[in-house]
Amino acid sequence: TLFFIQLYFFRALYILTNSSKTHRKSLTFAIYLTKYVILSLIHIYVCLIFYINFKKPMNTILLFYKYVHIQYPKSIMKQQRELCENLGLKGRIILAHEGINGTVSGSTEATQAYKEYMNNHELFGNIDFKESEGSDDAFPRLRVVVKDEIVHLGVDTTKVTVQDGGQHLTPEEAHALMEQSPEDLIILDTRNNYESRVGTFKNSLTPDIKNFREFPEYIDKNLETFKDKQVLMHCTGGVRCERATAYLQQKGV
Numbered sequence: 001t002l003f004f005i006q007l008y009f010f011r012a013l014y015i016l017t018n019s020s021k022t023h024r025k026s027l028t029f030a031i032y033l034t035k036y037v038i039l040s041l042i043h044i045y046v047c048l049i050f051y052i053n054f055k056k057p058m059n060t061i062l063l064f065y066k067y068v069h070i071q072y073p074k075s076i077m078k079q080q081r082e083l084c085e086n087l088g089l090k091g092r093i094i095l096a097h098e099g100i101n102g103t104v105s106g107s108t109e110a111t112q113a114y115k116e117y118m119n120n121h122e123l124f125g126n127i128d129f130k131e132s133e134g135s136d137d138a139f140p141r142l143r144v145v146v147k148d149e150i151v152h153l154g155v156d157t158t159k160v161t162v163q164d165g166g167q168h169l170t171p172e173e174a175h176a177l178m179e180q181s182p183e184d185l186i187i188l189d190t191r192n193n194y195e196s197r198v199g200t201f202k203n204s205l206t207p208d209i210k211n212f213r214e215f216p217e218y219i220d221k222n223l224e225t226f227k228d229k230q231v232l233m234h235c236t237g238g239v240r241c242e243r244a245t246a247y248l249q250q251k252g253v
Contacts, residue, residue, distance in 0.1 A: 060111040061091075061138055063130040065101040065150060065239040067162040068123050073097060073146045076123075081144040087113055090139040094150045098157045100124065101150035101239050105138040130237055151239045154213035155247065166233065166245030177232060178202075186226060190215060190235045190244045201234065212240055216247055226253045 070076055073095040080093050084104060089111070091104035104114065111131075118124040149157055169177070177185065178201065187204040189196050196206035205225075207218040219226070231253060235241045 059105050059134050059136050059138065060108050061103065061105045061132045061134040062111050062114065063103050063132070063237045064118075064127050065099065065237060066124055066127050067099040067150075067242060070095060070097055070099065070123060076100070077144050077146050081142070083114065083117060084142050084144065087111075089114060090142045092139070092142075093144045095144070095146050096148055096150045096157070098161070099150050103139075104142075105134055105136075128238075151243070152211070152213050153215065153240075153243050153247070155216055155243070160243055160246045160250060162242045162246060164246040164249050165242050166231075166249060169232075174232065174234075177230075182230065184229050186229045186231050188226075188231050188233045190233055190240045195236070204234070215240075215244060219247060219251060223251055223253075226251075229253070 077093075077095050080095070080100075083089075084091075084093070087106060087110040089104045089106040091102065093100065093102035093104065104111070106114070115127075115129055118127055153160070178187065181203075187201050189200045189204045189206045190212070191200075192210055192212065193206065193208050194210075196204075200206055207215065209215060209218055226248065231245075231248060233241045233245055233248075235244070
């Protein structure tokens with residue numbers, strides 16, 4: 001960086017010292033000088049941005065959920081908020097009577113401590129945590145809330161429960177089914193249209209919905225499409241598929 005700054009400086013100085021007074025006052029000289037100053041500043045800016053991003057510590061991001069009856073979700077909310085604050089975790093955790101759904105980010109040590117706490121909790125043991133790497137500014141703050149649903153389907157949680165859901169497949173089983181591609185198979189993406197545009201499985205149906213709460217209406221309008229079919233459903237972490245399959249089951253699919 002210093003080399004390029006000096007190069008730009010001495011180039012501008014050379015132009016200055018080897019120009020006549022008239023030339024130095026000319027517009028051409030002003031353009032030359034301005035160009036080299038701007039190039040120098042741009043180079044410094046790019047180097048600083050690269051240095052700042054390169055130096056950012058990498059954190060671990062945890063994505064998780066569990067459908068389990070929580071009698072007092074507000075009490076669990078307070079426990080979760082205190083735990084995350086003590087560990088320095090940021091992100092979002094949603095609690096409801098039907099369970100917990102969260103995405104949190106923090107240091108490797110902090111996220112590991114969080115996982116240990118959850119695995120030893122009487123309600124949250126055996127959660128399938130999904131981990132990825134992220135920067136320390138993945139989430140601006142911590143938000144722990146209580147809602148009616150841990151993912152907003154817009155259907156009464158006592159009427160459509162995960163106990164009524166479909167069969168869970170392993171990645172190997174799902175891959176084999178897609179490879180076989182039987183005639184009665186429909187692959188259904190339960191995510192919104194923004195997510196499906198980013199990427200989805202080959203031949204997957206992608207409902208043109210902006211929010212998950214629009215999913216039941218989509219099913220109701222297209223129910224005949226799914227009658228007498230095998231429906232292989234997918235989402236991001238699994239939390240949407242749990243209740244979405246239950247909704248289809250109740251519709252006789």
